[in-house]
Amino acid sequence: MLPPDSRTTLLKQLVPPPGFTFDHLVATTFTLDLESALLPSLALAGSANVDGADRVETMAAIRASIAKIDIFHQGGQIAVPRDRAPLFSLLEDSIHAIVRPRGLFHPKIWLGVYSNDDGEQSVRLIVLSRNLTKDRSWDVALSLDGWIVSSPSASNKPIAGLLRYVAAAAGRSLTAQRRDRMTDLADTIRYAEWDLPPDANDLTFHVFGLPGKAAPKPDFSGYRHLLVSPFVQDKGMERLAAAARDSLTVVSRQESLDCLSSEWADWISQAYVLSPTAGIPDDDDDAARRGSLFTGLHAKLYAIERAKLAHIFVGSANATRAAFDDNAEILVELTGKVKTYGVDALIGTDGFASILEATDIEPGAEPEDDPQFALDSYLRTVAAIPLTAHLTVDANDEAQLTITSDENLPPATDDVAVSLSLLTDASTATPLTPATRVDVTYSGLRLSDVTAFMVITADDGHGTRSATVVKAHLIGDIGRRLDHIIINEINNPDAFRRLLSLLLAFGSPADDDAGVGGSGAGLNGRWSQLEQGLFEQILKASVAQRDVLDQLAGVVTSIIDNGDRHGVLPEGFEHLWNAISTATEVKSGASV
Numbered sequence: 125m126l127p128p129d130s131r132t133t134l135l136k137q138l139v140p141p142p143g144f145t146f147d148h149l150v151a152t153t154f155t156l157d158l159e160s161a162l163l164p165s166l167a168l169a170g171s172a173n174v175d176g177a178d179r180v181e182t183m184a185a186i187r188a189s190i191a192k193i194d195i196f197h198q199g200g201q202i203a204v205p206r207d208r209a210p211l212f213s214l215l216e217d218s219i220h221a222i223v224r225p226r227g228l229f230h231p232k233i234w235l236g237v238y239s240n241d242d243g244e245q246s247v248r249l250i251v252l253s254r255n256l257t258k259d260r261s262w263d264v265a266l267s268l269d270g271w272i273v274s275s276p277s278a279s280n281k282p283i284a285g286l287l288r289y290v291a292a293a294a295g296r297s298l299t300a301q302r303r304d305r306m307t308d309l310a311d312t313i314r315y316a317e318w319d320l321p322p323d324a325n326d327l328t329f330h331v332f333g334l335p336g337k338a339a340p341k342p343d344f345s346g347y348r349h350l351l352v353s354p355f356v357q358d359k360g361m362e363r364l365a366a367a368a369r370d371s372l373t374v375v376s377r378q379e380s381l382d383c384l385s386s387e388w389a390d391w392i393s394q395a396y397v398l399s400p401t402a403g404i405p406d407d408d409d410d411a412a413r414r415g416s417l418f419t420g421l422h423a424k425l426y427a428i429e430r431a432k433l434a435h436i437f438v439g440s441a442n443a444t445r446a447a448f449d450d451n452a453e454i455l456v457e458l459t460g461k462v463k464t465y466g467v468d469a470l471i472g473t474d475g476f477a478s479i480l481e482a483t484d485i486e487p488g489a490e491p492e493d494d495p496q497f498a499l500d501s502y503l504r505t506v507a508a509i510p511l512t513a514h515l516t517v518d519a520n521d522e523a524q525l526t527i528t529s530d531e532n533l534p535p536a537t538d539d540v541a542v543s544l545s546l547l548t549d550a551s552t553a554t555p556l557t558p559a560t561r562v563d564v565t566y567s568g569l570r571l572s573d574v575t576a577f578m579v580i581t582a583d584d585g586h587g588t589r590s591a592t593v594v595k596a597h598l599i600g601d602i603g604r605r606l607d608h609i610i611i612n613e614i615n616n617p618d619a620f621r622r623l624l625s626l627l628l629a630f631g632s633p634a635d636d637d638a639g640v641g642g643s644g645a646g647l648n649g650r651w652s653q654l655e656q657g658l659f660e661q662i663l664k665a666s667v668a669q670r671d672v673l674d675q676l677a678g679v680v681t682s683i684i685d686n687g688d689r690h691g692v693l694p695e696g697f698e699h700l701w702n703a704i705s706t707a708t709e710v711k712s713g714a715s716v
Contacts, residue, residue, distance in 0.1 A: 184626035200507030227450030261422035282331035324460035333452035346430035360443030434465035539585035547577035
């Protein structure tokens with residue numbers, strides 16, 4: 125069971141194994157916050173303080189890795205960050221919304237691919253119940269390491285299908301290059317051979333809710349059952365109870381348990397809720413008070429005993445009708461020894477019993493009307509309408525951005541007000557009219573404030589408010605836009621030297637003897653060396669690290685083109701850079 129403060133520990137699992145370099149990271153999540161979306165880049169770069177990195181370190185990490193990261197989320201489920209900074213625009217190419225005609229996009233995985241100089245590929249798959257957010261909750265995760273071998277395995281077909289699905293469902297959010305890479309990854313993962321955890325002898329992937337032929341549902345038959353799910357409904361309980369021959373133990377939230385009917389509540393022999401002393405940290409953050417941070421129990425786990433073996437299912441699916449009939453979900457089934465994965469092992473004194481307390485169920489309670497849930501659902505329908513942003517820039521880098529939609533927004537009740545604003549500037553909030561098309565123009569923008577990220581806000585007029593970030597399809601974009609975001613933060617020579625050092629460090633091979641493996645695995649002892657020999661490192665990069673040099677090119681060129689107004693370039697740097705650019709034909713303004 126993952127405690128609420130385990131996010132950093134999880135992120136560290138993304139670091140390449142010793143001797144390997146990072147090739148590609150794919151993440152899927154239901155909800156997403158952009159501050160958390162910065163963290164995989166920092167983890168892959170080996171930042172010593174993932175949650176506390178400053179902006180220069182964050183920008184360098186993103187610049188070094190974001191071209192190899194793809195994050196897929198449910199459309200309309202990106203939280204609006206507290207600091208609506210231009211920095212988040214650096215994430216645009218890596219963020220992809222999934223909109224489904226029925227149900228929700230709900231799987232939660234991280235899949236990392238790594239390679240070494242011998243042509244070997246390793247993979248790491250982390251299947252979670254945790255979203256890519258700052259939630260303070262108890263969750264569960266399964267981490268699997270594997271190798272790409274010469275023969276495909278039919279057992280990997282569900283994972284390959286999930287990757288192909290998101291590549292197709294993301295639509296125009298994915299560039300052709302990224303879509304091709306996702307398709308290649310789907311083909312590659314068929315050849316994965318996974319290392320099983322101790323005392324496990326089989327592994328099965330269950331992915332359901334994808335278009336096409338319906339996938340078989342997990343087999344929950346057996347004589348002992350444990351369910352851990354924050355949301356339970358009669359239809360979800362029916363799926364378990366129909367397969368149960370004996371005891372059924374359920375860990376959930378009290379309000380979910382009490383909303384069960386008497387018929388299905390009677391199937392539960394033991395019911396537990398999270399103990400008040402389980403160690404959920406207090407949070408005075410505004411987001412927590414608004415309810416946009418999930419706290420408490422969030423784990424989804426099914427443990428079944430049959431034929432003297434335990435079958436444990438870990439993943440995203442709650443015990444609800446929607447999870448098994450409507451949503452896209454994932455569960456990974458491990459089969460192994462009862463002493464390790466059985467009900468008593470999980471909920472006994474050596475399991476997570478210490479964070480639980482027994483409870484009684486008072487069935488038949490009616491779910492309370494939740495205006496926040498209703499408004500959030502409406503906002504998802506608004507967010508599903510594709511937006512296009514047309515950019516024009518004049519000779520003075522003054523920009524105009526026109527946001528349009530080809531479809532009408534969904535109708536709303538008379539009391540609901542909807543508005544649109546740029547993520548980079550809350551003051552640009554402009555009312556939208558439900559049941560009509562979007563047509564909003566922002567003029568006189570600084571280039572660094574231009575963004576594909578928009579904020580849509582809905583207010584029901586009775587004190588309930590919902591907001592989300594959506595990504596528009598940006599037409600007429602120019603490469604130096606993202607470079608301007610970086611150079612606005614680089615306003616002194618020390619900041620430039622630090623950005624340069626970090627880019628070179630994040631992109632250079634690490635010393636395995638220092639406990640670091642692969643490109644982008646971190647600083648670990650190289651910092652002082654880089655500080656003392658930046659010019660030498662740039663010369664080496666011109667031969668061995670062309671991708672790093674290309675990432676640096678746009679920033680340096682933008683600083684030079686703007687006359688280095690802050691005086692950030694070291695003496696003689698411009699001449700050195702021009703010589704290297706001429707000799708190597710560096711690509712100025714390489715995309716992140």
